[in-house]
Amino acid sequence: MKWRSLEESPPDTDTRPLRDIFAERKNLIAKYVPLDIQAVHTRVIAELKERQLAGNILTVGSKAQAFDLADHNARRISSADSLARGRLLICFFRGRWCPFCVGQLEAMNLILPRIEQAGVSLVAISPQTVQQSFFMVDQHKLHFPLLSDAGNQVARQFGLVYQVPDDQQVLCRRVFVNLPLANGDSTWELPIPATFIIDRDGTILFASADEDYTQRPEPKEILHQLGSRPSTQSRPFQL
Numbered sequence: 001m002k003w004r005s006l007e008e009s010p011p012d013t014d015t016r017p018l019r020d021i022f023a024e025r026k027n028l029i030a031k032y033v034p035l036d037i038q039a040v041h042t043r044v045i046a047e048l049k050e051r052q053l054a055g056n057i058l059t060v061g062s063k064a065q066a067f068d069l070a071d072h073n074a075r076r077i078s079s080a081d082s083l084a085r086g087r088l089l090i091c092f093f094r095g096r097w098c099p100f101c102v103g104q105l106e107a108m109n110l111i112l113p114r115i116e117q118a119g120v121s122l123v124a125i126s127p128q129t130v131q132q133s134f135f136m137v138d139q140h141k142l143h144f145p146l147l148s149d150a151g152n153q154v155a156r157q158f159g160l161v162y163q164v165p166d167d168q169q170v171l172c173r174r175v176f177v178n179l180p181l182a183n184g185d186s187t188w189e190l191p192i193p194a195t196f197i198i199d200r201d202g203t204i205l206f207a208s209a210d211e212d213y214t215q216r217p218e219p220k221e222i223l224h225q226l227g228s229r230p231s232t233q234s235r236p237f238q239l
Contacts, residue, residue, distance in 0.1 A: 015110065018218050021103045026214060037171055044168050048192070048211035056159035057194065057209045063202045067154045069125065069147040072133035077123065077145055079198070086119040087205070088198040089222070092155055092191045094213060095128045096136035097177045101193065104216045109142050111219045118226040120197075127152045127183040127190065150184065155191035160209065164188040197225055 014021060029038065058064065068078045082088045091108060093101035105124055108115075115122050122144045126133070133146035152161045164172070164179070169188055172179060180186045194209035195217050206225045208217040 014106065017220075018104065018107050018216060021107070022100060022214055022216070025099050025103065040167055040171055044165055045212050047165075048162060057192070057207065058158050058196070058204055059207050060204055062204045062207075064196065064198050064204055065154075065157045066202070067157070069149055069154065070130050071123075071145040071147055072130060072137045074130050077147055082121040082123070083198065083200050083202065086121060087200060087226070089115060089120050089122045089226070090196045090198065091122070091124040092158065092160055092194045092196075092209075093124055093126045094190050094193060095126050095179075095182050096132055096139075097182060098213065100214050100216065101126075102136075102140060104193070105136075105142060105146075106140055107219050108222075109140070109144070111223060112143055114223055115226065118223075120226055123147050125149050125154060125191075127155070127185075129182065129184045132182050149191075151187065152189050152191055158191075158194065158196070160191040160194055161189050162192065164190055195222065197222075 064079070066078070066080050068076055068080075071077050079088060091104065093105065095101065108122065108124070112122060123146075124142075124144065125147045127149050128136075129150075130148045133148055136142065137146055149155055155161050169179075179188055179190075192209050192211055193213050193216060194207070196204055196208075197206035199205050206222075210216075
């Protein structure tokens with residue numbers, strides 16, 4: 001992800017806390033994005049919070065439904081197969097065009113060895129096409145599967161899906177964020193970014209979701225959650 005007047009850091013080198021990385025990106029937005037455009041995005045977040053969309057999202061103790069999706073290499077990945085090996089860590093994200101999604105997945109990439117040491121499989125799910133996921137893996141040197149959730153069907157099961165408002169659609173088109181092309185459909189639906197840890201029986205052990213797409217759990221918090229529930233019989237997913 002290129003930012004005006006900012007050199008892109010090579011993958012696997014930015015070890016700062018996610019909040020610091022996001023703060024830098026927010027400052028760039030404040031500097032370069034016109035105020036009227038910022039106001040639209042701020043209003044959409046506020047409206048989502050007013051609708052209490054997060055109140056419909058699966059919580060700790062809920063059961064997650066099984067899913068089967070194509071990864072960035074068009075291989076099918078089954079949640080049942082992953083859970084047969086151990087716990088499953090899922091990051092729902094909006095797409096490769098979102099700098100906060102990029103920052104989060106790069107941060108998760110850095111802690112991937114420790115996730116695997118805990119016997120956990122990591123996958124990231126978005127509505128973008130297999131081709132877009134392939135581009136993202138290649139550009140950012142990610143080492144875990146990016147799964148394409150066509151039509152947000154899995155995200156819908158988790159209660160994460162919302163419709164992008166018309167005026168925000170206009171802004172996306174102005175900055176060449178073509179969601180119909182990126183996602184392969186014309187719905188203009190996105191998932192709220194969210195992170196879940198799923199136990200081997202499908203029970204949700206950890207859930208974090210926020211209508212504000214600039215708020216994501218710190219990798220250290222996720223590692224703490226994984227470490228608090230060790231599993232000696234599980235094996236990580238192998239790419």
